[in-house]
Amino acid sequence: MPKVLLCPPDYFDVVDQKNPYMSRECAVDRGKARRQWDVLCNVLQQSGCEIETICPVEGFEDMVFAANQVFVGAKDGYGKFVVPSRMVYASRHREVPFFADWFRARDYRIIELDYGTDYLEGHGDLLWRPDGSRIYAGYGFRSTKGGIEKFTAAMSEMGIPVVPLELVDPYCYHLDTCLCPLDGGWLLYYPDAFDRPSQEKIRALIPLERRIEVGEADAVAFACNAVSLGRHVILNHASDDLQATLRRAGFTPILTPLSEFLKSGGAAKCLTLKLIE
Secondary structure, rough: OOOOEEEEOOOOOOOOOOOOOOOOOOOHHHHHHHHHHHHHHHHHHOOOOOOEOOOOOOOOOOOOOOOOOOOEEEEEOOOEEEOOOOOOOHHHHHHHHHHHHHHOOOOOEOOOOOOOEEEEHHHHHHHEEEOOOOOOEEEEOOOHHHHHHHHHHEEEEOOOOEEEEEEEEOOOOOHOOOEEEEEHOOOOOOOOOOOHHHHHHHHHHHOOHHHHOHHHHHHHHHOOEEEEEEOOEOOOOOOOHHHHHHHOOOOEEEEOOOOHOOOOOOOHHHHHHHHHO
């Protein structure tokens, strides 16, 4: 049974603007946010997940977005590990030690990188192909190219290839807002989020018949910020056409509205961290 880590939204709020979706004038309904988070947890459980939680900390309003603070991995002969992030915003970087301690207490190896002046934002910008054969790595808004290069060097020691992709649309500030690797070598993504060389790289890696391209309307509704669980795809929103395309490809889209979290530029994937046991 797959496991996922989430952080309850006890202190979730929008207090500043870290991405184009955020505005102090758009108040969070914390009760509604909790109900939406509870529904997401129920959907994950009904899709076969076991849920673990990390305790939220007062004053850390973005800690609910549990995908960003570390990168989780495992490799035969090396074991399970995490790479703590260095996040652009100081308020978010202060979340990282709580997550590192959570994993340390569960016997994950902690790989500390010397970032220098670079940044790396966990699974916001680092996404496993479901079979574990490669990692897609986005940079341009939060993670820096240098941060990706340092991460790539660490992964190369374990023989894990990393595919760097440059993001160019500020509304797709993290890779997980515009790309979601799916089971069986499929890929759900928004092409216009990437520069031309990265688009060409994606096309070279993924056959046309396994690429599901979304348009702008689905992209800004965070259709790509999805949790892929086998043939289930859990997401905030998908147009009728996109749902039909996913079904034709053999997937079952499961919509769980997360409108309160969109006020902070996050949805299902941002809230969920897959664990490797």
